[in-house]
Amino acid sequence: MAIEIKVPTVGESINEVTLLKWTKKDGEYVERDEVIAELESEKATFEVNAEKAGVLKTGAKEGDTLQIGDLLATIDDTAEKPAAAAKTEEAPKAAEKPAEAKPQQPAAPTAAPAADVKATPVASAIIADKKVNPSDIAASGSNGKILKGDVLAALSNPGKKTFGGAELFSRNVRNEKMTNLRKTISRRLVEAKNTTAMLTTFNEVDMTAIMDIRKKYKDAFKEAHGVGLGFMSFFAKACAVALAEWPSVNAYIDGDQLVYHDYADISIAVSTPRGLTVPVIRNVESLSMADIEKKVIELAGKARDSKLTADELTGGTFTITNGGVFGSLMSTPIINIPQSAILGMHKIQERPMAINGQVVIRPMMYIALSYDHRIIDGRESVSFLVRVKELLESPEQLLAAKDPVKLLLEL
Incomplete structure (x- = not known):
């Protein structure tokens, strides 16, 4: 039997919300009361929980505007829990005794950028050696990571900083929907x-x-x-x-x-x-x-x-x-x-x-x-x-x- 998950009422004067993101994927098995999505109203952001355990079937896309009472998703509560998930729950919680730590040879000191800068080891070494300001580097790696090529590009174009990794002299224009x-x-x-x-x-x-x-x-x-x-x-x-x-x-x-x-x-x-x-x-x-x-x-x-x-x-x-x-x-x-x-x-x-x-x-x-x-x-x-x-x-x-x-x- 499919359980319908509808957009809940979040306030007297609020008629619509925006689906910010799915915290669970389509076709994924979810537990009861587990958070499956985040919605945003004109006043606040709130979570939607699974009413029962089962397989999730999403009914809207991230960024969609939904009316109160619209169908958000369905959950098939007759579906069996995947074997991998069941085994994980049955496994003993106690972790294996860690092996005795072996004495490590002291590593040679290496220069590195600030701890809050995300960069590959090679990029970090170049940044430290050339004393490049990480904020002047346009990161092109995943999750804002600075790559070797990003550092070399910054060194080859001193004093020239682009927007979000775009090419020099870019004329790019982006449109984004207002939340x-x-x-x-x-x-x-x-x-x-x-x-x-x-x-x-x-x-x-x-x-x-x-x-x-x-x-x-x-x-x-x-x-x-x-x-x-x-x-x-x-x-x-x-x-x-x-x-x-x-x-x-x-x-x-x-x-x-x-x-x-x-x-x-x-x-x-x-x-x-x-x-x-x-x-x-x-x-x-x-x-x-x-x-x-x-x-x-x-x-x-x-x-x-x-x-x-x-x-x-x-x-x-x-x-x-x-x-x-x-x-x-x-x-x-x-x-x-x-x-x-x-x-x-x-x-x-x-x-x-x-x-x-x-x-x-x-x-x-x-x-x-x-x-x-x-x-x-x-x-x-x-x-x-x-x-x-x-x-x-x-x-x-x-x-x-x-x-x-x-x-x-x-x-």
Whole structure:
């Protein structure tokens, strides 16, 4: 009997998906609950599992656009498991005792390119001998491996770098179908530009205090919580405090209503090979620094592996994006609708600053707040950004949301 596998429902407003890839081949025997395919909707990527064990018969091609409920594949659950697979399961799990390792003669030292460079042994030797920058070599081998001919071609054409291994003076043009995710990103960005009165205000933060804290406590923090102490937890907590003080920045417009949120669900922009995603960290105001760092790692990992659920991508009230990881010094981020504001972090750069009449070098970061002027006035936007700056430059205020001295003096 053939079991039909249909495209599942993945969201109320989603009508179609794209078949990214088959993880099992046509005619291959699959086990129950084994992943057979990956589908992409306009919001996320998700897996399809085999409902029963049997032989898979694919019904669509990779790259096809499918409607919800369309037939994706069938599984013949009456087919017998191949003898090779059955024997593999019956084989004892204990591995044979490895033979005693024989002492090896120390190999002669050989020069080699960086460990993350994929190249054949001959190509590696030439790269090391001629001191060629691997990034200037157009790799033509499988999986981006650099071959001997690629290195020789780079040496014969110094300073001339082609696109993806194409010939010199190539005029090649490629057409690729936009993915559902890229279509959604395109639509939402244009909608944000066309439907909001977007404006950006800037400030700069002296990161000395945060960098000193990280330097002093990073090892103890890692040992205590099993996660590194990054910058995002400081920014997320600072934004949560400032959002409570300036609620309009944490609100959005719904028709003729203003919707305010008495909590901070902060979206974190994550760049993936398939495009930009913004998973949400819920109730940041109620989380510890370690909780935030763990959630950032979890969501970033899911984003890179295309494992985010629709629930993890919806419902944010404010967004933080970090262009600094790519070297951006300043930018004007676009609002993540229906939200009304987004904070842009940037590269930390040492600059001369005037402190108490003296010129000193400090690690400075420009920060930017893009906001919807329909709901947020200049006073609120500037005051919010100044408050974030104060909290980051005096992180002890994150505990009581107030200057300790003013708290002591009851001011």
